Amino acid sequence: xxxxxxxxxxxxxxxxxxxxxxxxxxxxxxxxxxxxxxxxxxxxxxxxxxxxxxxxxxxxxxxxxxxxxxxxxxxxxxxxxxxxxxxxxxxxxxxxxxxxxxxxxxxxxxxxxxxxxxxxxxxxxxxxxxxxxxxxxxxxxxxxxxxxxxxxxxxxxxxxxxxxxxxxxxxxxxxxxxxxxxxxxxxxxxxxxxxxxxxxxxxxxxxxxxxxxxxxxxxxxxxxxxxxxxxxxxxxxxxxxxxxxxxxxxxxxxxxxxxxxxxxxxxxxxxxxxxxxxxxxxxxxxxxxxxxxxxxxxxxxxxxxxxxxxxxxxxxxxxxxxxxxxxxxxxxxxxxxxxxxxxxxxxxxxxxxxxxxxxxxxxxxxxxxxxxxxxxxxxxxxxxxxxxxxxxxxxxxxxxxxxxxxxxxxxxxxxxxxxxxxxxxxxxxxxxxxxxxxxxxxxxxxxxxxxxxxxxxxxxxxxxxxxxxxxxxxxxxxxxxxxxxxxxxxxxxxxxxxxxxxxxxxxxxxxxxxxxxxxxxxxx
Numbered sequence: 001x002x003x004x005x006x007x008x009x010x011x012x013x014x015x016x017x018x019x020x021x022x023x024x025x026x027x028x029x030x031x032x033x034x035x036x037x038x039x040x041x042x043x044x045x046x047x048x049x050x051x052x053x054x055x056x057x058x059x060x061x062x063x064x065x066x067x068x069x070x071x072x073x074x075x076x077x078x079x080x081x082x083x084x085x086x087x088x089x090x091x092x093x094x095x096x097x098x099x100x101x102x103x104x105x106x107x108x109x110x111x112x113x114x115x116x117x118x119x120x121x122x123x124x125x126x127x128x129x130x131x132x133x134x135x136x137x138x139x140x141x142x143x144x145x146x147x148x149x150x151x152x153x154x155x156x157x158x159x160x161x162x163x164x165x166x167x168x169x170x171x172x173x174x175x176x177x178x179x180x181x182x183x184x185x186x187x188x189x190x191x192x193x194x195x196x197x198x199x200x201x202x203x204x205x206x207x208x209x210x211x212x213x214x215x216x217x218x219x220x221x222x223x224x225x226x227x228x229x230x231x232x233x234x235x236x237x238x239x240x241x242x243x244x245x246x247x248x249x250x251x252x253x254x255x256x257x258x259x260x261x262x263x264x265x266x267x268x269x270x271x272x273x274x275x276x277x278x279x280x281x282x283x284x285x286x287x288x289x290x291x292x293x294x295x296x297x298x299x300x301x302x303x304x305x306x307x308x309x310x311x312x313x314x315x316x317x318x319x320x321x322x323x324x325x326x327x328x329x330x331x332x333x334x335x336x337x338x339x340x341x342x343x344x345x346x347x348x349x350x351x352x353x354x355x356x357x358x359x360x361x362x363x364x365x366x367x368x369x370x371x372x373x374x375x376x377x378x379x380x381x382x383x384x385x386x387x388x389x390x391x392x393x394x395x396x397x398x399x400x401x402x403x404x405x406x407x408x409x410x411x412x413x414x415x416x417x418x419x420x421x422x423x424x425x426x427x428x429x430x431x432x433x434x435x436x437x438x439x440x441x442x443x444x445x446x447x448x449x450x451x452x453x454x455x456x457x458x459x460x461x462x463x464x465x466x467x468x469x470x471x472x473x474x475x476x477x478x479x480x481x482x483x484x485x486x487x488x489x490x491x492x493x494x495x496x497x498x499x500x501x502x503x504x505x506x507x508x509x510x511x512x513x514x515x516x517x518x519x520x521x522x523x524x
Contacts, residue, residue: 020068020072023068023071024064024068027064027067027068028064031064031067032064035063038254038255038257038259041259041260042257042258042259042260043257043258043259043260044260044323044328044329045287045288045329046257046258046288048287048288048289049288049289050129050288050289051289052257052288053132054125054128054129055250055253055254055257056254057128057131057132058124058125058128058247058250059247059250059251059254063247063248063250063251063254066244066247066248066251067244067248067251069240069244070241070244070245070247070248073237073240073241073244074241076233076237077234077237077238077241080230080233080234080237081234083230084106084227084230084231084234087223087226087227087230088102088103088106088227090219090220090223091199091223091227095202098195098198098199098202101195101198102195102199102227105191105192105194105195106192106231106234108188108191109188109189109191109192109231109235110188110234110235110238111188112184112185112187112188113185113188113235113238113239113242114238114242115181115184116181116182116184116185116239117181117239117242117243117246118242119177119180119181119184120177120178120181120243121243121246123173123174123177124246126173127170127173127174130166130169130170131170133166134163134166134167134170137159137162137163137166138163140159141156141159141160141163185235188235189235192231196227199220200221203217203220203221260327261344276304276338276339276340276436277301277302277303277304277338277339277340278301278302278325278336278337278338278437278467279299279300279301279302279336279337279338280298280299280300280301280321280334280336281299281334281335281336281337282297282298282299282333282334282335283295283297283298283299283324283331283333283334283335283336284296284297284298284331284332284333284334285320285324285329285331285332285333286332293332293490294317294320294490295317295320295321295324295490295491296490296491297333297334297491298317298321298334298490298491298492299334299492300485300492300495302467302469302483303467304467305465305466305467306467306468306482306483307467307468307470307480307481307482307483308468308469308470308481308482308483308484308485309469309470309471309472309475309477309478309481309483309484309485310322310469310470310471310485310487311471311472311473311475311478311484311485311486311487311508311511312486312487312488312507313488315489316487316488316489316490317487317489317490317491318441318471318487319359319360319441319471321487322357322359322439322441322469322471324336325343325355325437325439325469326351326355326357326439327343327344327346327351330344338354353435353436354435354436354437355433355435355436355437355439356376356430356431356432356433356434356435356437356438356439356466357430357438357439357440357441358423358426358427358429358430358439358440358441359426359441359442360441360442362422362423362426363426364407364422365407366406366407367406367407368403368404368405368406368407369391369399369400369402369403369404369405369407369425370387370403370404372407372425372426372428372429373387373390373391373425373428373429373432374387374429374432375429376429376430376432376433377432377433377434380432384403386432387403387432388400389431390428390429390431390432391424391425391428393427393428393431394424394425394427394428394431395424396421396424396425396427396428399417399421399424399425402415427440435466436466436467437466437467437468437469438466438467438468438469439468439469439471440468440469440470440471440472441471442471442472442473468481474515475508475511475512475515478498479498479512480498481497481498482497483495483496483497484496484497484498484501484508486501486506486507486508488507493506493507494506494507494508498512
């Protein structure tokens with residue numbers, strides 16, 4: 001019998017191990033794919049809304065751990081309940097009163113344990129913003145570019161003290177709440193200890209009066225010890241299940257975040273295959289959690305092959321217009337149309353082909369030069385002539401000789417580039433797209449004056465075959481555009497060519513003369 005029991009134990013052990021590995025494979029393969037699909041389909045605005053950012057932060061990069069812990073601990077919890085149920089039966093046989101008292105005390109223990117987990121979960125939720133700040137400060141102190149700037153400015157101690165102060169705030173709040181939650185938890189245990197004490201007194205009384213045999217006493221004392229240890233395991237497993245459950249609730253909220261609306265087909269697919277007129281019809285927009293409108297009743301049109309510059313002070317709404325055109329946001333009011341078709345009704349495959357864009361906060365992919373350029377149209381990635389042409393347009397021909405060399409620290413022989421070189425690759429990626437509409441948001445922000453001048457010359461030549469929108473604080477390129485749209489506090493205050501706007505004596509004239517004067521003073 002012992003051999004059979006041991007054999008069954010080992011079979012169960014290895015079966016559990018096998019099932020656990022199968023579960024991990026499902027979570028880290030199939031479920032991870034679904035999770036990534038959700039990340040890429042979430043509405044862009046969710047990453048700027050505080051409530052949604054908190055949810056994304058709590059989900060983290062590996063929610064599979066919480067799912068796996070929840071699943072495995074749940075079965076352990078079931079086993080604990082079965083075991084403790086057996087001990088409760090023993091005490092019911094001793095005395096129904098002791099059985100009822102034991103069940104009640106166990107219920108109190110679990111309820112207070114639930115309260116403890118709830119208190120800590122609420123604390124973690126309240127500290128989400130501070131934790132995000134802490135992660136940011138940690139990143140500053142271990143990122144190459146940030147460390148370089150901090151060392152040059154002798155500001156490492158400042159950031160470190162800032163992090164230390166924030167850490168102290170988080171730690172003190174967490175310590176206080178932990179002590180409070182442990183007091184609540186200890187109250188539940190005291191009820192169990194009190195019940196066990198009553199059982200021990202009862203057993204001593206019964207045995208001194210000869211009403212219990214020594215065998216029953218040994219069994220009861222053993223049961224008391226076991227039920228105490230089992231109740232502790234039960235409470236810990238119950239707490240783990242509750243804690244994992246909190247994380248899973250965040251995961252459920254994450255999966256419920258709004259997604260980009262999928263449109264299967266456009267009303268007129270053929271109309272999207274030719275250069276079209278882009279129009280804003282009384283568009284207004286505000287960012288999540290911001291009561292102020294960033295754009296107010298904006299209307300304009302861009303004809304095919306027209307070159308348009310968006311100019312204005314910081315915060316005037318230039319980049320917001322670009323993001324609305326690209327479909328990253330939806331207007332709060334009004335419509336945006338291309339070829340008289342609302343861009344909100346365009347399928348993803350059309351939108352991906354229409355726009356080629358380079359933003360001022362472009363990404364630096366630690367791949368090769370080829371991959372950085374051709375990510376905008378991967379099906380043409382191996383076409384060297386087209387990749388080289390895009391690099392020439394962006395004044396990045398000097399990188400052609402290392403076209404398949406990896407960047408960054410991921411590969412052993414990875415190399416680094418300057419900020420201007422990275423920006424040229426981002427521009428080459430936009431050119432390589434060959435979309436109907438080319439959008440450049442501050443295209444020369446990281447370039448020196450000579451590279452900027454060369455890029456403008458190349459850009460003006462390339463603009464002949466595209467409809468182009470340029471966002472720039474430097475008005476030299478705006479002077480070369482067909483139409484200049486001047487924005488101020490979310491509204492269009494001027495529209496026209498350079499000569500027309502200079503003659504109007506408005507905001508554009510003030511900005512242009514201010515920049516011209518600065519350059520003259522610099523030359524002097």
